[in-house]
Amino acid sequence: MLYPIISNVSQQQLMRCAEVLDEAILIGCTQGLYEGSDEFQTKLTGYISKALENSTQTPLPIIKTLKRQQLKCDIAVLDCPSIQDFRTKCFKTDRPALLLNTITHWPALQKWRDLNYIHQLAGNRTVPIEIGSNYTTDEWSQQLVKIRDFLHRQFTNTDNEIEYLAQHELFDQIPALKADIRIPDYCILRTSDSESPAHVSIKAWLGPKNTISPLHYDPEHNLLCQVFGRKHIILASPADTPNLYAHESEMLCNTSQLDAAQLDFEKFPLSAKAIFYNVTLQDGDCLYIPPKWWHYVRAESESFSVSFWWS
Incomplete structure (x- = not known):
C-alpha cells in the first residue's frame, strides 16, 4: 500500500488506498495482525485525510446537548x-x-x-x-x-x-x-x-x-x-x-x-x-x-x- 502512495499522490490513488485498507480490515480481519498496526492505520488515515481534505465541502453540524429530563424508569x-x-x-x-x-x-x-x-x-x-x-x-x-x-x-x-x-x-x-x-x-x-x-x-x-x-x-x-x-x-x-x-x-x-x-x-x-x-x-x-x-x-x-x- 505504501508504494502507490509514494509513487502516485493523485486523489484517485489516495482514495483507492483508503478503500484497500478498509477491504483488508472488513474482509481480512487484520486487527492486531502485527505490532504497531493501530499506529500505522492512524498515521496512514491521517495522511490520506489531509491530502484529500476539501475545504469547500459544507461543514457538518455540532450536535446540541439535550436538556436532561426526569423520566420514569422501570428498572x-x-x-x-x-x-x-x-x-x-x-x-x-x-x-x-x-x-x-x-x-x-x-x-x-x-x-x-x-x-x-x-x-x-x-x-x-x-x-x-x-x-x-x-x-x-x-x-x-x-x-x-x-x-x-x-x-x-x-x-x-x-x-x-x-x-x-x-x-x-x-x-x-x-x-x-x-x-x-x-x-x-x-x-x-x-x-x-x-x-x-x-x-x-x-x-x-x-x-x-x-x-x-x-x-x-x-x-x-x-x-x-x-x-x-x-x-x-x-x-x-x-x-x-x-x-x-x-x-x-x-x-x-x-x-x-x-x-x-x-x-x-x-x-x-x-x-x-x-x-x-x-x-x-x-x-x-x-x-x-x-x-x-x-x-x-x-x-x-x-x-x-x-x-x-x-x-
Whole structure:
C-alpha cells in the first residue's frame, strides 16, 4: 500500500488506498495482525485525510446537548456503582440497570458532538451502513459507504431515507476514535472461573432520529453507553420468551415479531402476559442488559452509542 502512495499522490490513488485498507480490515480481519498496526492505520488515515481534505465541502453540524429530563424508569437506577455493587445488584442477579455518571471522563462526550471531528478522522473510510428503519422489514438493506457521505446525508438533510451505522466494530477499523473512550471496569466481571481476561467486543451505533433496533436479545453481557442523543429502550425478561413470538427462521431466531412500541394483542395474544420495562438513555448514561434479556431500541434524536459485549 505504501508504494502507490509514494509513487502516485493523485486523489484517485489516495482514495483507492483508503478503500484497500478498509477491504483488508472488513474482509481480512487484520486487527492486531502485527505490532504497531493501530499506529500505522492512524498515521496512514491521517495522511490520506489531509491530502484529500476539501475545504469547500459544507461543514457538518455540532450536535446540541439535550436538556436532561426526569423520566420514569422501570428498572434500577445506580449512580456510578462500584464494581462490587454492580456485581451484587446487577451481574449476579441478571437484572438490568440504568447506570449514571460512569463515563463522564470520556473525551468522546464532547469531541464526537462535532461531526466535523469524526469527518476529519474517518471521513474517507468505508463502513457498512444499514438502510431502512429496521432489519426485519423487506425494504432493509446494507451498503458499503464512505463515512463522509453517510454523515452529510443523515445529519445535514433530513429528507433522506434513514441510514444507520449499526453494530459495527468501528474502533478496530479507526483506532484514533477508540482513544476517546474507555472500556468500563464492569467488563472485567466474569460468569466463569476462568483466569483469562474476558474478550470485550466494542460496537458503534451512529444515526439520525428514528433508527430502530427491533425487539431482540443477545447472548452476552451488554453495556450500552450513550455518547450523545437520547434513546428509548423497552426491555423484557428471558422468562417472557414464550410470550414474545420469536421469528421461526434461523437468521432471526433471536428477534421478536412484535413491534414493542405498538403491541398488537389480537395478532399476538400471548404478548399481553409479558412484562415490559421502559427506560430512556440520555447523554452520558449507560444501560446494563444481561444476557438474553430482550430489548427494543429507538433513537429519539440524533444519536451515537457504544456497546460493550463480553461473556
